[in-house]
Amino acid sequence: MNKSKTIAAIDVGTTKVFSLIAEVFNDESQPKTPRIIATSIAPCNGLKRGNVEDIKLTSAAIKQTLQDLESRTDKKITSAYVGITGSHVSYENKRSPLKDVGSYGVITPDELKTNTTTAKSDNGRILLHAMPISYTLDGADGIRNPIGMHSDAVSVDTHVITADREFLDKLTEACKGAGINVDAFVMEPFASALSTLTEQEREQGSIIIDIGGGTTDIIAFKDDRVIYTAVVPVGGFQFTNDIAYTYDSTYESAEKAKMDHGHTELTAIEISENISLNSNEECQIIEVPAREIGRLLRERSIELAQMVQLKLEDLRIDNSSSMRVVVTGGGSKLPGISHLFQRYLGRRVRLGKPSITWHNESEKLTDPSQSTALGILIWAYSNLQDRPEINDKNKYADKDGRFLQKLLSNKTFRLSPWIRPTAQQINNQN
Numbered sequence: 177m178n179k180s181k182t183i184a185a186i187d188v189g190t191t192k193v194f195s196l197i198a199e200v201f202n203d204e205s206q207p208k209t210p211r212i213i214a215t216s217i218a219p220c221n222g223l224k225r226g227n228v229e230d231i232k233l234t235s236a237a238i239k240q241t242l243q244d245l246e247s248r249t250d251k252k253i254t255s256a257y258v259g260i261t262g263s264h265v266s267y268e269n270k271r272s273p274l275k276d277v278g279s280y281g282v283i284t285p286d287e288l289k290t291n292t293t294t295a296k297s298d299n300g301r302i303l304l305h306a307m308p309i310s311y312t313l314d315g316a317d318g319i320r321n322p323i324g325m326h327s328d329a330v331s332v333d334t335h336v337i338t339a340d341r342e343f344l345d346k347l348t349e350a351c352k353g354a355g356i357n358v359d360a361f362v363m364e365p366f367a368s369a370l371s372t373l374t375e376q377e378r379e380q381g382s383i384i385i386d387i388g389g390g391t392t393d394i395i396a397f398k399d400d401r402v403i404y405t406a407v408v409p410v411g412g413f414q415f416t417n418d419i420a421y422t423y424d425s426t427y428e429s430a431e432k433a434k435m436d437h438g439h440t441e442l443t444a445i446e447i448s449e450n451i452s453l454n455s456n457e458e459c460q461i462i463e464v465p466a467r468e469i470g471r472l473l474r475e476r477s478i479e480l481a482q483m484v485q486l487k488l489e490d491l492r493i494d495n496s497s498s499m500r501v502v503v504t505g506g507g508s509k510l511p512g513i514s515h516l517f518q519r520y521l522g523r524r525v526r527l528g529k530p531s532i533t534w535h536n537e538s539e540k541l542t543d544p545s546q547s548t549a550l551g552i553l554i555w556a557y558s559n560l561q562d563r564p565e566i567n568d569k570n571k572y573a574d575k576d577g578r579f580l581q582k583l584l585s586n587k588t589f590r591l592s593p594w595i596r597p598t599a600q601q602i603n604n605q606n
């Protein structure tokens with residue numbers, strides 16, 4: 177009997193596709209947590225600002241990683257959990273009355289479970305996640321867990337994240353072109369939060385800022401619930417492009433200069449240091465003071481911090497200014513940027529590295545650009561844990577044939593039911 181399942185997670189980013197495959201054992205004698213057996217990365221030029229623009233190029237990059245994983249593991253990948261972001265993703269916090277709740281005298285988990293699917297896909301928008309924030313019982317709001325309570329009138333505040341059908345279809349097509357079906361889409365900054373935030377940070381209130389290649393994604397947690405999401409259409413691409421445009425250099429040499437010598441604090445750069453850039457004019461080399469490059473990166477970082485700050489002004493909750501910021505994504509590796517964000521956002525800021533121990537010691541997955549893929553894996557794994565009856569599609573399928581998210585069934589993690597476990601909680605399981 178086959179005692180293991182495999183899960184594939186794919187982060188389709190603006191600069192790269194990062195895929196991984198993990199094995200989950202059903203056998204009691206094996207570790208309960210997944211074991212990542214291989215990862216693969218391929219450059220991707222099919223996306224712009226997080227949106228799939230070229231399906232073929234995106235498909236080719238996904239396929240390249242899948243073929244690599246398959247050849248190294250001898251496993252066949254037929255489906256995967258896939259990350260999604262982009263300017264087309266939007267959210268709203270919705271209050272809706274719940275029908276037929278409390279019919280057994282008190283509110284039961286099953287009644288809440290069926291009611292969480294009231295948010296529907298419509299008007300060209302597809303529902304990605306519907307996450308309850310809190311409940312209102314007979315006019316009293318802010319109740320996190322109403323199970324076991326009595327009430328005649330219950331309503332739920334839900335954080336609803338939707339995506340544009342057209343963009344989602346393109347990503348689905350790119351996956352199909354690579355030979356796989358999509359198990360589920362996972363909002364990328366949400367995934368990054370799962371792999372980098374601690375339980376306390378989610379509980380006390382934290383903001384993830386995932387600085388990618390094409391977008392900077394924001395997601396805020398409070399009381400272990402998602403309360404806010406936003407996408408800023410600026411990422412590492414613009415940082416590099418500023419250098420390439422200013423000196424008329426190739427994009428590649430500007431990227432190398434940023435990676436090798438970039439810093440947002442000018443005093444950290446030697447005044448005499450020069451950087452060589454390849455000009456767009458054939459065979460010409462341009463010598464540029466490293467501090468000038470630093471100045472460009474600093475200006476772009478300040479502008480990005482200001483754009484993030486503008487978004488965060490929409491975060492209208494008590495004490496929001498005390499919420500800690502965790503920066504992650506490849507762009508967060510620019511030396512000095514965490515410090516700069518701390519100053520411009522007026523909040524405590526730390527660098528968010530994924531902290532998952534599901535891999536061989538030889539391959540540490542702690543790079544901020546890997547946060548999303550590892551978070552997608554956490555989501556996928558906790559979905560499996562929630563639904564041991566995953567093969568019994570009829571039991572938990574709604575009208576549209578999708579699975580209902582099974583609530584309050586997960587005794588191992590003792591989590592708020594709608595949010596997935598943190599990396600630390602899962603690490604501690606073994």
Ligand SMILES: Nc1ncnc2c1ncn2[C@@H]1O[C@H](COP(=O)(O)OP(=O)(O)OP(=O)(O)O)[C@@H](O)[C@H]1O
Pocket residue numbers: 188189190191192225226261387388389390391392411412413416431434435438505506507508509510511544545
């Ligand atoms: N050391 C570094 N210093 C500065 N920038 C860096 C560094 N390392 C990576 N980056 C930048 O990080 C970006 C890529 O980050 P990441 O891999 O998180 O993006 P992505 O997932 O492909 O894109 P997106 O999430 O926007 O779709 C690139 O723009 C790259 O230049």
Ligand SMILES: [Mg+2]
Pocket residue numbers: 187189190364388389505548
């Ligand atoms: Mg990304």
